[in-house]
Amino acid sequence: MTMQSILGNFALILFVLMVITGIIWVLDVFYLSKQRRASADRALAEYDSRIAVSTANGIRHDGNAEKRAEIEAKILRQPTWIEYSGSFFPVIALVFVLRSFLFEPFKIPSSSMVPTLLVGDLILVNKFTYGIRLPIINEKIIPINDPQRGDVMVFKYPKDMSQDYIKRVIGVPGDKITYENKRLTVNGKPVTYAGLDDYLDDESLVYKKQYRESLTGVEHRILNDERAPTLNLSDVRDFPHKDACTYTYDGFTCVVPAGNYFMMGDNRDNSADSRYWGFVPDKNIVGKAVAVWMNLSNPRRIGGIQ
Known part of the structure; x- marks a missing residue:
């Protein structure tokens, strides 16, 4: 997004x-x-x-x-x-x-992170939790923490460094990520899911299946659209380390290269992410999304991000 x-x-x-x-x-x-x-x-x-x-x-x-x-x-x-x-x-x-060096504000313009983040959410991004970086060139000078699975992270889009994207960290360096039939497996362990009430998509006015996903202990909500395929192979592009991934009509398996991260949106069938354009290098990281500080059309949105 x-x-x-x-x-x-x-x-x-x-x-x-x-x-x-x-x-x-x-x-x-x-x-x-x-x-x-x-x-x-x-x-x-x-x-x-x-x-x-x-x-x-x-x-x-x-x-x-x-x-x-x-x-x-x-x-x-x-x-x-x-x-x-x-x-x-x-x-x-x-x-x-x-x-x-501390916090940067962003506005969510699209729905790829619904239901976690909604269109119009104004969020704060922690700029130092993953290390101190020089402004403009984004060069890390003081390492602090590494991104963890389940983090909601802002990064420079690998295909266009002038654009900032936000997704959830699904895989860290060395992880083996499998996505089949709209279910994740990380390092051979299936991610657990709990069904929730269907979610009404405000954009399409269509109800989508909603689940509570527990990604190696980090719980958050995701959406699945039963009408959509698991993966649109025609949308998969060439990207660095693509040979670390194997694609089928039912899904894919990727081994995350060193110094890279695998990202996906919580609105799984409405998100262009690492499934289609590849891994996010560490040098592209902007920071960790930590809070919604305002949504002008929905003030109740204010709070932390999980």
């Missing part, structure tokens, strides 16, 4: 704005403000000299202090472009640091 960041690569836009406003702020603090101070001192000295000459000639001046303050304030006043840059810089820098 594609997740759209504001104006595409928002991190790059923030970085450029932070650099520009930061340079202006530094330039003003260490150079331009000192120039204005020097200009104000010269103007005040000239003013005091004129007042002294006038006073010596018997001319009385009232309000000298107010006039000096007016002259000084006018010269020391920051130009508008410097004033705005200085005001925006700390705000932009704070937002950049927060969304680059």
Whole structure:
């Protein structure tokens, strides 16, 4: 499922704005403000000299202090472009640091993770739980934790790195994943399922089978559409390490390569995922989805993600 960041690569836009406003702020603090101070001192000295000459000639001046303050304030006043840059810089820098290293907001635009995540959910993604990464280039510099089966993870779509996707981690490096007749087997152990009430799909207005899936101890809900085949072989594309997978009309088996992850949507028959476009390399990871913080059409959606 594609997740759209504001104006595409928002991190790059923030970085450029932070650099520009930061340079202006530094330039003003260490150079331009000192120039204005020097200009104000010269103007005040000239003013005091004129007042002294006038006073010596018997001319009385009232309000000298107010006039000096007016002259000084006018010269020391920051130009508008410097004033705005200085005001925006700390705000932009704070937002950049927060969304680059701590939490980043996303909006869910499609239904591939229903019923866990609904269209319109505004979610928070933990950027540090899987390691500290450099912004823009997404290079990991401090490893912390590895993704675990059952995690809901945001990552760069391997076919188009400008797009952010969100799916559930089904397989970690070394796992053998089998999906047949819409049931998962992980490393030879069948995943357990418990039937729930049918789920009404808001998009198609069709009831789908709903199950509670226990993926190696992580319980979550999934949907199956009885009308859909287990796998659309015609939609399977070429991808790196495709030789690690075996496809049949009834499903597939894949062994997850080192440094990669196998991802699937919870709306199993309405999700383009690793079944069709392959594994997700570690370098593509963005972070772990941890909470829904708002859904404007359904405020009751606020809460953690399982």
